[in-house]
Amino acid sequence: MSSEEVHNRIPMLRAERGVSRKELATALGVHYQTIGYLERGEYSPSLYLALRIAEYFEVPMEVVFSLKPFPRLGSEPK
């Protein structure tokens, strides 16, 4: 399953927009624990849910989800 891992920036986007887990869950129509499992990388969303998450944050899908780990802040080349 680890080879099928999907990395995401949901916690970062949530913190940046000041959206709670429950608010996001309500907007997406999922259980709030599902958001937590998504953030912890313990659940990979369906394409439909991934698209809805990207739509909610008004960003392209590749900004939220990636097959490779996102670079840590400050570790990107100058």
Added chain:
Amino acid sequence: MTDGRKAPWRISQAEAVQMDILPGWYATRGRRRLLAATGAFSLGLAWAMAGVVWVAGPDEGARWIVLTLLAVMLVIYLPAVTLMNVATRGMTALTERNLDERQVGERLRATAVAHRLMTRLLAALACLTLVVGLLRGREHMVPGSTLLYLSLAVALTHFVLPLIVSCWRMPDPPPDDEDEDERSSSAGGGAAGAPGIGA
């Protein structure tokens, strides 16, 4: 019962499983597994009742043993099933429309595992019946009361096994938002001044 009549029951059921009743009993994976084991033990008592009726037959002493087992089983079964339903947030009890895609997926996996376990259990029961038949001769008949209790045990196991499996498999749920908020506020008020992602 029509779908319209069921609606209030379904709504109250969906709300009930979201309430944190005795959260300490299912807060950790170990405790949830203990809860699942308790549920399985209560099912074991249902099978034991059938066994007692089969071995002892229609005996006055056996009847009291069966009644005692039934009482003990209900005392364990009812709270265990209630707490397992709350722990899994009604994953196996609610209708699909009340669940999200992760919960539906988890329910399918739990049902598949329970189905495999149930198949093995039924195969073991068939083998046991065959062996007893061979040992006692062709004239041996399984009494009707034994069949009744066996049916009860099989039905109960079939009904509850997916719940036990989902409770056993369930990972620790993520911490509540309040904890997260406290952590982020203590870390400097989040990323309000940071450039927006994707902006």
